[in-house]
Amino acid sequence: MEHSLGSGRPMKHVERKALYTRLEARINYLRDFLDFNSRGSKYIKALIPAVVNIVYKKLLETDITARAFHTRDTADETPIEEFFTEESPQIQRRKMFLRWYLTKLCSDPSQMEFWRYLNKVGMMHTAQERLYSLNIEYIHMGACLGYIQDIFTEALMSHPHLSLPRKIALIRAISKIIWIQNDLVARWRMRDGEEYADEMSEIIVDEKEGYLGDKKILGDSSSGTSSEDDRSSVRSGNVPTNTPACPFADMAPTSSQTKIWAGK
Numbered sequence: 001m002e003h004s005l006g007s008g009r010p011m012k013h014v015e016r017k018a019l020y021t022r023l024e025a026r027i028n029y030l031r032d033f034l035d036f037n038s039r040g041s042k043y044i045k046a047l048i049p050a051v052v053n054i055v056y057k058k059l060l061e062t063d064i065t066a067r068a069f070h071t072r073d074t075a076d077e078t079p080i081e082e083f084f085t086e087e088s089p090q091i092q093r094r095k096m097f098l099r100w101y102l103t104k105l106c107s108d109p110s111q112m113e114f115w116r117y118l119n120k121v122g123m124m125h126t127a128q129e130r131l132y133s134l135n136i137e138y139i140h141m142g143a144c145l146g147y148i149q150d151i152f153t154e155a156l157m158s159h160p161h162l163s164l165p166r167k168i169a170l171i172r173a174i175s176k177i178i179w180i181q182n183d184l185v186a187r188w189r190m191r192d193g194e195e196y197a198d199e200m201s202e203i204i205v206d207e208k209e210g211y212l213g214d215k216k217i218l219g220d221s222s223s224g225t226s227s228e229d230d231r232s233s234v235r236s237g238n239v240p241t242n243t244p245a246c247p248f249a250d251m252a253p254t255s256s257q258t259k260i261w262a263g264k
Helices: 016-021 023-034 041-059 089-105 112-124 138-157 164-186 194-199 227-236
Strands: none
Touching: 016 023, 016 194, 023 112, 023 164, 041 089, 041 138, 041 164, 089 112, 089 164, 112 164, 138 164
């Protein structure tokens, strides 16, 4: 039986089972509910190097998150004699992958490959991969995503040259995509829909990081940077010269810049 809204428009039907068994149905529901579109996402790329540095400073501030770079499990409280620093090769490598990941967030969300990778990001932090088991409990994943969103919000709101409508549009875009990523992290921790567990979309475990099947998703040509470009931009806080043009690229520094725009 079809139901209609007060305006005469038909009420949309959402199949509950599909939300848990078909990733595409889940993504379509979230995108429709949040009125998500990709306009403006490419403009956020200029912020990524600074965001990466700020995020890793935060992750290394507390022992429970810093320890995970040694133990690969936030539930493992094994004492660590000497923690990694921002200059440690292991942290530089993790920075490179975070930079690639954030660049991927600015790619084409109209392709299901985009959402499949974000779904894999959620799965790979739940210790479900046998060869490279990694367990980062949800409280830390949620906090990190919230921190990333806060950095983007501060940077965009304080930008000296963007109009208020542009700032609002960019903040809405990044907030929605980070929230959907949060859902794709939480779905691997929740018990909602567990009656459909045997029919849930399968994820191939034990893939190399940055891959979907045999296809390289992070750090390839689509990211607009090479491995060395990523490393150097993380260290310098500069936008790589071969990234697509964005409206931030040619803006002269001003005295009103925040720590983001100063590259600190």
